[in-house]
Amino acid sequence: MVKNILIIGATSAIAETVAREYATQGHKLYLIARNEPRLTTIAADLRIRGAADVVVATMNVSNFSTHHSVIEKAYVALNTIDIVLIAYGALPDQKALEKSAENTVESCNTNALSVISFLTILANRFEEQSRGTIAVITSVAGDRGRHSNYVYGASKAMISVFLQGLRNRLHHSQVHVLDIKPGFVDTPMTAHIKKGGPLWAQPEAVAKDIVKSIENKKDILYTPFFWRYIMLIIRSIPEAMFKRGKL
Amino acid sequence: MRLSGWGNYPIIDAGSHSPQSIIDVSACLLNKNALIPRGLGRSYGDSSLAPQILSTLSLNHFIAFDATTGVLTCEAGVSLADILSTFVPKGWFLPVTPGTKFVTVGGAIASDVHGKNHHVDGSFSDHVHSFQLIIADGSGIECSRILHPELFHATCGGMGLTGVIVSATIALKRVQSAYIDETVIKAKNLEEVFNLFEEHQASTYSVAWIDCLSSGEFLGRSLLMLGEHAKEGGLIARKKKRLTIPFNMPSLLLNQYSISAFNALYYHKQREQVAERRVHYDSYFYPLDCLHHWNRLYGKNGFTQYQFVLPKSAGLEGMTAVLKEIAASKRGSFLSILKAFGPGNKNYLSFPMEGYTLALDFKIALGLFDLLDKLDSIVLHYGGRIYLTKDVRMPELIFKQSYTKWPDFVKIRTQYGADKQFHSLQSSRLGL
Ligand SMILES: Cc1cc2nc3c(=O)[nH]c(=O)nc-3n(C[C@H](O)[C@H](O)[C@H](O)COP(=O)(O)OP(=O)(O)OC[C@H]3O[C@@H](n4cnc5c(N)ncnc54)[C@H](O)[C@@H]3O)c2cc1C
Ligand SMILES: NC(=O)c1ccc[n+]([C@@H]2O[C@H](COP(=O)([O-])OP(=O)(O)OC[C@H]3O[C@@H](n4cnc5c(N)ncnc54)[C@H](OP(=O)(O)O)[C@@H]3O)[C@@H](O)[C@H]2O)c1
Numbered sequence: 001m002v003k004n005i006l007i008i009g010a011t012s013a014i015a016e017t018v019a020r021e022y023a024t025q026g027h028k029l030y031l032i033a034r035n036e037p038r039l040t041t042i043a044a045d046l047r048i049r050g051a052a053d054v055v056v057a058t059m060n061v062s063n064f065s066t067h068h069s070v071i072e073k074a075y076v077a078l079n080t081i082d083i084v085l086i087a088y089g090a091l092p093d094q095k096a097l098e099k100s101a102e103n104t105v106e107s108c109n110t111n112a113l114s115v116i117s118f119l120t121i122l123a124n125r126f127e128e129q130s131r132g133t134i135a136v137i138t139s140v141a142g143d144r145g146r147h148s149n150y151v152y153g154a155s156k157a158m159i160s161v162f163l164q165g166l167r168n169r170l171h172h173s174q175v176h177v178l179d180i181k182p183g184f185v186d187t188p189m190t191a192h193i194k195k196g197g198p199l200w201a202q203p204e205a206v207a208k209d210i211v212k213s214i215e216n217k218k219d220i221l222y223t224p225f226f227w228r229y230i231m232l233i234i235r236s237i238p239e240a241m242f243k244r245g246k247l
Numbered sequence: 248m249r250l251s252g253w254g255n256y257p258i259i260d261a262g263s264h265s266p267q268s269i270i271d272v273s274a275c276l277l278n279k280n281a282l283i284p285r286g287l288g289r290s291y292g293d294s295s296l297a298p299q300i301l302s303t304l305s306l307n308h309f310i311a312f313d314a315t316t317g318v319l320t321c322e323a324g325v326s327l328a329d330i331l332s333t334f335v336p337k338g339w340f341l342p343v344t345p346g347t348k349f350v351t352v353g354g355a356i357a358s359d360v361h362g363k364n365h366h367v368d369g370s371f372s373d374h375v376h377s378f379q380l381i382i383a384d385g386s387g388i389e390c391s392r393i394l395h396p397e398l399f400h401a402t403c404g405g406m407g408l409t410g411v412i413v414s415a416t417i418a419l420k421r422v423q424s425a426y427i428d429e430t431v432i433k434a435k436n437l438e439e440v441f442n443l444f445e446e447h448q449a450s451t452y453s454v455a456w457i458d459c460l461s462s463g464e465f466l467g468r469s470l471l472m473l474g475e476h477a478k479e480g481g482l483i484a485r486k487k488k489r490l491t492i493p494f495n496m497p498s499l500l501l502n503q504y505s506i507s508a509f510n511a512l513y514y515h516k517q518r519e520q521v522a523e524r525r526v527h528y529d530s531y532f533y534p535l536d537c538l539h540h541w542n543r544l545y546g547k548n549g550f551t552q553y554q555f556v557l558p559k560s561a562g563l564e565g566m567t568a569v570l571k572e573i574a575a576s577k578r579g580s581f582l583s584i585l586k587a588f589g590p591g592n593k594n595y596l597s598f599p600m601e602g603y604t605l606a607l608d609f610k611i612a613l614g615l616f617d618l619l620d621k622l623d624s625i626v627l628h629y630g631g632r633i634y635l636t637k638d639v640r641m642p643e644l645i646f647k648q649s650y651t652k653w654p655d656f657v658k659i660r661t662q663y664g665a666d667k668q669f670h671s672l673q674s675s676r677l678g679l
Contacts, residue, residue, distance in 0.1 A: 024333075038268055045308035049333055188267060188305075195248070 009088025256549030292639025437467025
């Protein structure tokens with residue numbers, strides 16, 4: 001059966017890899033992102049890989065007033081949505097944010113509040129259709145506030161908690177809610193960080209995990225799997241000790 | 248970041264740029280000093296090494312595909328593996344493929360790679376209709392045999408020294424099956440395998456594995472492997488699980504005795520004179536791809552592949568001279584591959600010419616380069632040359648005496664400002 005899949009933040013490296021998996025399986029894709037030329041390139045590629053159809057729409061997610069109409073348009077094109085994946089996010093420069101309340105709020109707007117806005121609109125739609133999967137990429141960074149990136153971490157944590165509640169609510173309507181928590185992934189977002197070593201994953205591996213977890217209706221995905229254990233340890237370090245470190 | 252070619256020698260520290268789109272490539276060239284394009288780094292030596300590299304791996308999109316003619320346009324960072332897994336199920340195959348599918352389209356053009364069908368189908372660039380090249384000043388030039396033909400012929404086989412190929416249009420080939428009907432024939436020495444190559448000229452694919460440590464009347468004993476696309480078997484692009492070599496192996500594991508034992512076993516494994524079987528394309532073309540990082544088998548000092556071609560006129564005599572030198576050195580090569588080439592093409596620096604090519608792997612060790620220098624002079628004496636994409640040590644003089652069109656290549660490089668923008672460790676060594 002051909003599925004209708006909506007991706008918000010479709011130019012993200014992780015999202016694009018997920019889209020390729022679905023295209024190869026012959027599904028229909030509706031892609032939203034802000035960079036139009038890249039979106040066009042990605043759409044042509046996905047069609048050749050076997051997508052039943054690819055529709056694109058451009059928007060800036062910080063433009064909250066357009067959220068309703070953007071989702072409305074997607075529903076007009078797709079009629080029903082089987083899977084929505086919210087993938088966008090930006091890794092801010094923590095040090096710079098510390099000097100600017102304005103930029104800190106702006107970062108939270110992008111990484112947290114805009115996602116909450118989309119989720120609020122989508123939740124009602126999914127509740128109505130009584131089926132489907134809502135999947136959001138958060139991060140292991142949301143599992144514990146850290147010296148080096150707590151603004152980003154707090155935004156991701158906000159979504160994760162929101163998703164927990166939403167999962168409870170939508171469970172009664174047979175809607176699946178998936179929280180995706182990647183560890184370190186080799187994508188443009190992390191281009192400036194020195195890479196290598198066993199902790200770094202390729203987007204392909206993460207995408208495979210995401211597709212599988214959507215199929216298996218998993219609640220929370222740590223990807224690659226070992227991050228579940230790493231974060232278990234990091235969460236269990238006593239605050240008194242943690243605050244002395246510089247993680 | 249730490250970078251090396253497939254041979255893990257040399258290993259250098261380099262800055263890396265990863266443009267996310269074709270437009271980004273231009274911006275990158277305008278802002279940066281000299282650099283060299285790099286695909287999947289499957290060239291063995293220092294062709295894709297420089298203090299600054301431009302990685303094409305994010306340029307990995309298909310752009311257009313004509314399902315009736317099999318003509319594909321894609322970005323240059325698309326890998327051959329990606330093309331196969333996407334198009335084999337639709338009944339299309341690569342027109343030419345090297346012995347690994349983990350190379351990019353850009354890399355395949357820049358090295359003008361050849362496959363087991365060179366004697367009938369030529370090399371990779373012979374199936375390229377056109378490509379877009381971003382030159383030193385950041386502008387894009389469409390190149391084909393009609394548009395900027397001289398730049399086309401300089402770029403195919405030009406080792407990234409004319410500009411960055413960002414997209415290409417290539418012709419895929421129709422197949423009815425993902426399987427290959429393979430015939431393996433034993434040859435007890437070099438003369439026998441040469442005769443077999445001649446005899447089986449009409450075979451689409453042919454290549455011989457050769458035991459380079461045997462000597463005397465068995466000098467050059469080999470297994471000739473012929474192949475034809477099967478008519479049945481289905482079109483599944485099978486994805487095999489890959490095994491990984493997790494770290495560099497102690498290089499002592501590969502020595503004269505282990506290699507000689509392996510070669511003897513391999514040769515005698517097949518009892519019959521002629522054996523036939525049907526195999527999936529993945530095991531036929533890419534037997535080593537299922538062993539991820541197999542280059543680590545050679546240990547932390549790395550290895551090199553010495554691949555040369557001798558023109559037909561050199562015949563048995565030339566190849567015998569080289570093999571004798573190697574057998575005497577007792578430096579075994581695990582993998583030695585012999586192949587007959589058809590006529591070469593018009594590209595300035597492409598490797599193939601009508602004759603025979605031999606590829607040998609050697610681990611980097613004291614005295615190795617002296618041996619290779621000796622081999623160079625034999626190759627040069629018989630009018631042959633050495634494959635740039637495998638090379639890591641060829642002296643400038645040998646290069647200039649064997650690649651006789653190099654002055655024309657340099658002229659085109661200068662004409663397009665490439666001499667100021669594109670340099671690899673190899674190009675500096677070769678005086679390009
Ligand atoms: C196991 C194995 C088997 C092989 N078998 C064969 C074989 O049978 N036949 C054969 O011909 N070769 C063979 N090769 C060699 C391989 O096909 C070539 O080295 C190929 O060029 C590697 O492609 P790459 O994408 O890894 O390029 P890289 O190694 O990254 O680069 C190779 C060269 O291409 C240039 N280049 C790369 N991308 C671009 C671009 N977009 N624009 C301009 N220049 C570019 C680089 O500057 C460099 O000079 C083999 C290699 C391995 C490891
Ligand atoms: N990479 C990692 O190590 C890692 C780890 C944990 C979690 N994550 C999360 O994974 C998700 C995907 O990231 P990625 O790794 O794939 O990185 P990426 O390729 O850089 O993708 C980030 C995406 O977010 C988009 N974006 C950022 N701000 C936006 C805005 N205001 N409006 C619209 N789009 C915006 C970007 O769009 P443009 O292309 O237009 O800029 C881009 O498509 C993100 O939510 C990230 O937080 C990543």
